[in-house]
Amino acid sequence: MDLQLSESELAFQAEARAWLAANVPAEPLPSLDTPEGWVLHQEWEARLAAARWSVVSWPREYHGREASLVEWVIFEEEYYRAGAPLRVSQNGIFLLAPILFDHGTQEQQDRFLPSMATGEQVWAQCWSEPEAGSDLASLRSTARRDDVRGGWVLNGQKTWSSRAALAHWGFGLFRSDPEAQRHAGLTYFLFPLDADGVTVRPIAQLDGEAGFAEIFFDEVFVPDADVLGGVGAGWNVAMSTAGNERGLSLRSPGRFCAAADRLVDLWRASDDATSRAVTQAGVVDAWVKAQAYRFYTWGTVTRLAAGGDIGAAGSANKVFWSELDIALHETALDVLGADAELESRWLDGYTFSLSGPIYAGTNEVQRNIVAERILGLPREPKGVQK
Amino acid sequence: MRFELTDDQHDLARALEGLLASSDTVAVARAWADDDTGPGLGLWKRVADLGVTMLATEASLVEVAVAFEALGRHAVPGPWVESAAYLPVALGHEVEGVATLALPPHVPLALDADVADHVYVGTTPVAADAVGPRHVSVDRTRRLFEVSGTGETDPAAFDAAVLATSAQLLGAGERVLADAVTYVKQRKQFGREIGSYQAIKHALADVRIALDFARPLVFAAALGEVSPSAAKVACADAAYLASRTGLQVHGAIGYTAEFDLSLWITKIRALVTAWGTPAFHRERLLQDLVAGGTR
Numbered sequence: 313m314d315l316q317l318s319e320s321e322l323a324f325q326a327e328a329r330a331w332l333a334a335n336v337p338a339e340p341l342p343s344l345d346t347p348e349g350w351v352l353h354q355e356w357e358a359r360l361a362a363a364r365w366s367v368v369s370w371p372r373e374y375h376g377r378e379a380s381l382v383e384w385v386i387f388e389e390e391y392y393r394a395g396a397p398l399r400v401s402q403n404g405i406f407l408l409a410p411i412l413f414d415h416g417t418q419e420q421q422d423r424f425l426p427s428m429a430t431g432e433q434v435w436a437q438c439w440s441e442p443e444a445g446s447d448l449a450s451l452r453s454t455a456r457r458d459d460v461r462g463g464w465v466l467n468g469q470k471t472w473s474s475r476a477a478l479a480h481w482g483f484g485l486f487r488s489d490p491e492a493q494r495h496a497g498l499t500y501f502l503f504p505l506d507a508d509g510v511t512v513r514p515i516a517q518l519d520g521e522a523g524f525a526e527i528f529f530d531e532v533f534v535p536d537a538d539v540l541g542g543v544g545a546g547w548n549v550a551m552s553t554a555g556n557e558r559g560l561s562l563r564s565p566g567r568f569c570a571a572a573d574r575l576v577d578l579w580r581a582s583d584d585a586t587s588r589a590v591t592q593a594g595v596v597d598a599w600v601k602a603q604a605y606r607f608y609t610w611g612t613v614t615r616l617a618a619g620g621d622i623g624a625a626g627s628a629n630k631v632f633w634s635e636l637d638i639a640l641h642e643t644a645l646d647v648l649g650a651d652a653e654l655e656s657r658w659l660d661g662y663t664f665s666l667s668g669p670i671y672a673g674t675n676e677v678q679r680n681i682v683a684e685r686i687l688g689l690p691r692e693p694k695g696v697q698k
Numbered sequence: 699m700r701f702e703l704t705d706d707q708h709d710l711a712r713a714l715e716g717l718l719a720s721s722d723t724v725a726v727a728r729a730w731a732d733d734d735t736g737p738g739l740g741l742w743k744r745v746a747d748l749g750v751t752m753l754a755t756e757a758s759l760v761e762v763a764v765a766f767e768a769l770g771r772h773a774v775p776g777p778w779v780e781s782a783a784y785l786p787v788a789l790g791h792e793v794e795g796v797a798t799l800a801l802p803p804h805v806p807l808a809l810d811a812d813v814a815d816h817v818y819v820g821t822t823p824v825a826a827d828a829v830g831p832r833h834v835s836v837d838r839t840r841r842l843f844e845v846s847g848t849g850e851t852d853p854a855a856f857d858a859a860v861l862a863t864s865a866q867l868l869g870a871g872e873r874v875l876a877d878a879v880t881y882v883k884q885r886k887q888f889g890r891e892i893g894s895y896q897a898i899k900h901a902l903a904d905v906r907i908a909l910d911f912a913r914p915l916v917f918a919a920a921l922g923e924v925s926p927s928a929a930k931v932a933c934a935d936a937a938y939l940a941s942r943t944g945l946q947v948h949g950a951i952g953y954t955a956e957f958d959l960s961l962w963i964t965k966i967r968a969l970v971t972a973w974g975t976p977a978f979h980r981e982r983l984l985q986d987l988v989a990g991g992t993r
Contacts, residue, residue: 607914
């Protein structure tokens with residue numbers, strides 16, 4: 313058992329650190345959910361890609377450098393330590409790409425991955441519907457076969473689609489077999505958000521910015537070439553975790569470690585003795601949990617490198633980091649005292665953290681998964697299906 | 699970078715698990731609490747024969763953590779932290795027989811000083827007549843004695859003891875969770891297993907998560923990558939959550955001394971404040987952090 317980095321990993325770390333130190337913008341970019349911030353974040357992605365830092369673990373032909381999983385975690389630690397911008401392309405590179413690598417055709421990989429890596433094409437995820445949230449498998453948006461044109465016609469509505477207000481492409485599940493029940497009969501589609509029949513209506517989030525949107529589909533044609541995985545196999549494709557060997561469905565520990573370090577700095581700089589005394593335990597706990605998450609991730613990386621997969625442990629992971637993120641930012645606001653309500657990076661981080669226990673499967677759904685698949689507790693009797 | 703137990707370390711865990719699982723440690727612990735220390739001293743010898751008292755000096759703190767997790771899981775009584783973690787590191791050699799110590803202010807009383815072969819204050823041996831009155835712990839298997847004398851604290855030995863206590867808490871928490879899971883799968887109310895209700899599921903899922911994220915801190919601390927105080931804080935919180943949740947899901951039967959769960963519920967409460975309270979360890983971490991350190 314050891315936590316030692318190899319010579320080549322240390323060299324990789326030094327190279328990443330040096331490049332980031334020389335290139336990360338001195339001032340934080342405007343929010344990526346504003347039009348001007350969006351463009352600047354896209355430009356940042358292009359700069360990362362030109363130096364092969366945007367998708368380090370990907371093959372070289374797609375702008376990667378074939379970095380190992382350990383190196384990916386190292387890069388992420390350095391990235392957040394350097395205070396680099398949020399990744400506008402994260403839905404694509406972290407959520408869609410692992411599935412494209414596993415289930416996409418060569419043609420799809422060649423067509424989509426390069427522009428995803430450079431930030432030229434930004435992807436939005438389209439899972440939830442007004443009546444299908446935690447119970448995603450009850451989704452109602454449809455895909456109707458069109459043999460004449462060789463493809464499918466999408467109808468329905470998606471909502472809470474992150475980045476959809478400004479993104480170029482979307483990915484999501486549609487019911488391609490109206491007779492099939494729930495998880496069966498779903499197909500995974502890729503579609504341009506400027507296609508005929510697509511209407512995107514931005515939704516202002518808690519912070520007032522249009523970080524997500526609802527999307528209406530009215531007779532939207534999608535060619536067969538843009539079906540990802542098999543027709544009717546959409547649920548399994550979407551839920552497959554095999555992409556984890558690329559590491560990109562892990563939430564980077566570097567992000568929380570860097571935030572916890574900044575919290576310690578904030579606490580140290582406070583001149584409010586009362587606030588310091590009251591927040592002391594919260595500061596320490598945020599740091600301890602960020603470290604716990606970091607070492608836990610090294611354990612996961614070790615298992616993945618040995619051929620294992622994350623499985624249901626991903627659910628434990630998600631509950632832990634989302635709660636850590638909120639607690640860390642709540643503590644920061646407590647340290648800030650009366651200034652906490654004023655616009656700041658901490659306030660932005662706090663508002664964003666509040667979405668963590670909701671998106672990517674609510675923490676209630678994740679706890680069910682931990683209880684049933686890890687602890688082996690009996691499943692709850694299902695409610696009435698419609 | 700391979701953050702996982704080696705085959706040899708897994709073998710050690712399996713060997714200890716095999717021995718303890720077949721030793722009726724619950725009966726041993728109950729006898730120990732009743733001052734019938736014979737079975738416990740017999741078990742002590744068998745555990746020592748597996749090499750547990752020499753791990754700190756002959757192996758590494760990783761092996762020490764592996765051993766103490768097993769001791770915690772099986773509620774093995776006796777001054778193990780003292781004999782197999784603090785003293786071997788402080789003295790630089792394995793301790794023969796049963797040894798115990800007091801180390802004020804963090805360890806004000808010495809465990810089982812009446813049956814120990816050697817009693818210390820810090821790293822200074824004291825005579826048998828230095829052992830004073832006995833105190834009663836919430837954990838009846840922790841037989842605590844006043845000891846007169848003075849002695850120095852060995853910082854590395856203290857850290858080893860903190861780590862061992864953390865691992866013991868981890869093992870105790872794992873045991874409570876396992877027993878709680880077994881129970882809620884059997885117990886039926888309102889016509890179905892109580893473990894199928896989300897109120898129970900989510901509470902136990904939180905215990906699973908807390909333990910899963912405390913464990914890596916124990917082994918990272920054993921490797922010297924993070925302060926053992928971080929492990930102690932996380933393990934105390936996780937194990938305490940396990941004990942509270944374990945008691946709650948058992949209902950009234952869990953609140954009885956007769957039911958074996960009581961051994962772990964009381965042990966966890968005692969270990970939370972043993973070898974440095976959570977407040978002490980948080981303060982220590984904060985001082986380190988403000989000075990720019992911690993690992």
